[in-house]
Amino acid sequence: MSLSEDPIIPTEPPSRPREEIRNRRRRATRRSSIPTDAEGQATLISDLSRRAYPSFELFIFSLVCGAILGLGFLLDSQTVLLLGILVAPLMTPWVGFLLAILTGSPRFLFETLVALLISAALVFAGGLLAGFAARLFENMANNNAFIHSRLWIPSLVVLSIGAVTLVASFARSENKPFLPSVLIAYGFYLPISAGGFGLGSGLEGVWPHGLFVFLAHFALASVLGLITLYVLRLRPSMSGIIFSAAALLLFAWILLRITGSGFPSTKEAIVAASTPTTQPSPLPSSTSNLLPTTTSSPRPSNTSAPRIITVTVTGETPTPVPLTIEVTLPATETPTITLTIPVTPTYGKVAANEGGGANLRQTPGGKYVMTLLNGTIVETFSDFREINGVTWVHVFVTVNGNRVEGWLLESVVAYATPAPNFEPSITPTFGVTPSP
Numbered sequence: 001m002s003l004s005e006d007p008i009i010p011t012e013p014p015s016r017p018r019e020e021i022r023n024r025r026r027r028a029t030r031r032s033s034i035p036t037d038a039e040g041q042a043t044l045i046s047d048l049s050r051r052a053y054p055s056f057e058l059f060i061f062s063l064v065c066g067a068i069l070g071l072g073f074l075l076d077s078q079t080v081l082l083l084g085i086l087v088a089p090l091m092t093p094w095v096g097f098l099l100a101i102l103t104g105s106p107r108f109l110f111e112t113l114v115a116l117l118i119s120a121a122l123v124f125a126g127g128l129l130a131g132f133a134a135r136l137f138e139n140m141a142n143n144n145a146f147i148h149s150r151l152w153i154p155s156l157v158v159l160s161i162g163a164v165t166l167v168a169s170f171a172r173s174e175n176k177p178f179l180p181s182v183l184i185a186y187g188f189y190l191p192i193s194a195g196g197f198g199l200g201s202g203l204e205g206v207w208p209h210g211l212f213v214f215l216a217h218f219a220l221a222s223v224l225g226l227i228t229l230y231v232l233r234l235r236p237s238m239s240g241i242i243f244s245a246a247a248l249l250l251f252a253w254i255l256l257r258i259t260g261s262g263f264p265s266t267k268e269a270i271v272a273a274s275t276p277t278t279q280p281s282p283l284p285s286s287t288s289n290l291l292p293t294t295t296s297s298p299r300p301s302n303t304s305a306p307r308i309i310t311v312t313v314t315g316e317t318p319t320p321v322p323l324t325i326e327v328t329l330p331a332t333e334t335p336t337i338t339l340t341i342p343v344t345p346t347y348g349k350v351a352a353n354e355g356g357g358a359n360l361r362q363t364p365g366g367k368y369v370m371t372l373l374n375g376t377i378v379e380t381f382s383d384f385r386e387i388n389g390v391t392w393v394h395v396f397v398t399v400n401g402n403r404v405e406g407w408l409l410e411s412v413v414a415y416a417t418p419a420p421n422f423e424p425s426i427t428p429t430f431g432v433t434p435s436p
Contacts, residue, residue: 058119062089062122064087065126065189066084066122069084069193070130076142085182093115094166097116098229102234104243109243120188123196124192126196127194127197128199128200131196131197134200140368142203145203145206145210148191149205149207162180162184163180163183163220164224165183166180191213195209205370216255348395349413352412359372364392365392380394381396384410
């Protein structure tokens with residue numbers, strides 16, 4: 001066997017089209033930095049808009065997400081709520097909404113905004129149906145519905161991080177940024193689903209608060225997203241500058257309107273005041289003074305026997321004339337002074353170890369009334385009941401100027417007095433009747 005003496009020359013790789021090589025270089029350049037030339041920026045914005053355009057998957061995943069979130073609020077389960085957020089759609093259409101503002105494209109702005117509203121409406125519908133289903137059950141806890149219909153600083157911080165990260169990751173890479181998208185979905189979909197659940201179930205303090213929280217989260221995330229696009233040096237068009245200014249003013253007004261108007265409103269069902277408000281009520285007042293009460297007790301009428309007085313008139317004809325006078329003494333009133341010592345209430349506050357609050361019920365273990373957050377001040381009047389080895393305490397709480405009574409687990413009440421083991425007391429009554 002003989003080997004060929006011809007040298008082995010490696011073959012050249014097949015030539016690739018110039019357009020493909022140019023696109024690959026352009027993508028590599030975009031991964032490293034945002035192009036500064038007009039042509040590169042136009043190409044980048046066009047590619048980003050195409051990737052962020054709403055697809056049919058947005059509505060399918062929104063429908064599934066809304067159903068799972070509604071079930072989570074119905075069961076009051078954080079695990080089910082987390083599952084609903086994990087199946088939420090990719091929030092790239094929200095980035096497309098920001099790009100439409102940046103470029104000043106009315107059509108693209110309308111399409112992305114309508115798609116986001118339809119997605120939010122599907123999630124809201126899932127919570128609404130779950131709220132209607134909750135009316136069939138009694139004595140169910142709704143802590144998560146109250147929690148996610150409120151503005152919380154940690155949630156705002158997480159939403160801010162998600163907004164900046166999602167926009168930056170989406171603009172610099174062609175990969176799908178799932179983790180930042182989950183943070184945005186958490187801030188958008190949980191409040192809107194909680195609002196729908198509150199509307200369907202009739203829970204006070206949940207609707208329309210969940211809708212307001214959704215608007216505040218959307219406004220904050222959009223402001224930070226637009227600022228991130230400007231920081232990435234994406235140059236807007238002249239109409240984009242006008243759109244951006246109008247959008248920033250609108251979002252800032254929404255934030256100031258919601259956060260600066262005393263949100264949550266006075267119609268909420270969660271008591272957030274640190275001290276109770278004294279209101280007139282038929283219950284014993286909280287004063288410790290002795291209150292004298294003057295009552296009049298009628299006595300039997302003291303009527304003297306008729307007295308006959310004979311008057312003799314002397315004259316020409318001495319004739320005796322009998323005269324009868326009946327004297328009746330009026331009834332006397334003996335004042336009775338009653339000294340009543342009112343019951344002094346004991347104040348405490350809700351301090352539950354789990355859930356962030358406790359449920360107030362009409363009777364021990366009975367119908368659900370409302371949820372009281374930790375720190376809520378309550379009044380107790382030495383009324384305890386033990387059912388199935390669990391001790392309940394009768395409490396009163398002030399809600400929007402009205403006193404609401406109910407029963408709480410004694411284990412979730414931290415008393416303000418040093419010694420909480422007090423017993424019911426009997427109101428003594430002292431009668432002082434002076435002799436006539």
